[in-house]
Amino acid sequence: MRYRNLPDGSQIPVIGLGTWRMGGGTEPDPTEDASVLNAIHAALEMGYTHIDTAEMYAGGHTEELIGQVIRDYERQSLFITSKVWHTNLSYPAVLRACENSLRRLDTDYLDLYLIHWPNSAVPLEETFKGLNELVETGKVRNLGVSNFDLDLLEQARQLSATPLVTDQVPYSVLNRTNAQNGILAYCQQYGMILTAYTPVEKGRVHELAALNALARKAGATPVQIALSWLINQPNVITITKSLNAAHLRENLAALKLGLGEDELAILDNLAEIGP
Numbered sequence: 001m002r003y004r005n006l007p008d009g010s011q012i013p014v015i016g017l018g019t020w021r022m023g024g025g026t027e028p029d030p031t032e033d034a035s036v037l038n039a040i041h042a043a044l045e046m047g048y049t050h051i052d053t054a055e056m057y058a059g060g061h062t063e064e065l066i067g068q069v070i071r072d073y074e075r076q077s078l079f080i081t082s083k084v085w086h087t088n089l090s091y092p093a094v095l096r097a098c099e100n101s102l103r104r105l106d107t108d109y110l111d112l113y114l115i116h117w118p119n120s121a122v123p124l125e126e127t128f129k130g131l132n133e134l135v136e137t138g139k140v141r142n143l144g145v146s147n148f149d150l151d152l153l154e155q156a157r158q159l160s161a162t163p164l165v166t167d168q169v170p171y172s173v174l175n176r177t178n179a180q181n182g183i184l185a186y187c188q189q190y191g192m193i194l195t196a197y198t199p200v201e202k203g204r205v206h207e208l209a210a211l212n213a214l215a216r217k218a219g220a221t222p223v224q225i226a227l228s229w230l231i232n233q234p235n236v237i238t239i240t241k242s243l244n245a246a247h248l249r250e251n252l253a254a255l256k257l258g259l260g261e262d263e264l265a266i267l268d269n270l271a272e273i274g275p
């Protein structure tokens, strides 16, 4: 695994396991439990250590399934991120939501806790009062946000008592919005991390002719090229989801792939090239 350093001295893996739609959509779907448990277990065995989840995923059931797997692993060897849903951003609700996530995940602390989506009905000051308290009491090690625009990100950075660690946003070879709107440059300027979600566009990167050509040349797959492009950018990490062990292995192997100047130039211009 490769890591990026965090201000508290810990390290965050550059490729993590996403868990949206593991165990259900917004409601639990126990029919998938066996395949989800197998996938998370397989991921940890092959070297994933960062798991990204949220209280909203499968109505909390995704966290329960993760909890069932991680109890067999040394907690310090893992990096667990969860997120508080936008309806739980009042001071008491944030504290309660975190307690519930910890209970479902069967752990004493979260490595990283994010505001999943902003909510203009609740002052950000109030939410950070709760979040800062969670750090003070040791229930959370690092704070971050998700789906925050530049304005809100700046507000959040000012309100966080400890250095704000990340903005988790969509970012991929096919979706450059958050590089173009300044989020990436902001993260790089303030030593924060852009966590790129939906990095393989649900597998759609397979369809890009330019990526296929690069992949053939590099002896890699288009998905690996897409992931490598992300994690080789300063201050970027990514999380990708799969229930398929072969895909999980393929995605992790992107760590070993180096991209040269020529390949990077082609990928940087991909938006113009198109599929």
Ligand SMILES: NC(=O)c1ccc[n+]([C@@H]2O[C@H](COP(=O)([O-])OP(=O)(O)OC[C@H]3O[C@@H](n4cnc5c(N)ncnc54)[C@H](OP(=O)(O)O)[C@@H]3O)[C@@H](O)[C@H]2O)c1
Binding pocket: 017, 018, 019, 020, 021, 052, 053, 116, 146, 147, 168, 169, 196, 197, 198, 199, 200, 201, 202, 203, 223, 239, 240, 241, 242, 243, 244, 246, 247, 248, 250, 251
């Ligand atoms: N903060 C937010 O609001 C937010 C929003 C969306 C996502 N996220 C997080 O980011 C994670 C990743 O995003 P995502 O799940 O939207 O998108 P993704 O990782 O780009 O795509 C996941 C899909 O791609 C397929 N896939 C993965 N690896 C593949 C491979 N090597 N070859 C072919 N297909 C492959 C998977 O199917 P198989 O299972 O068949 O492999 C799965 O259906 C989420 O799980 C979640 O943790 C956060």
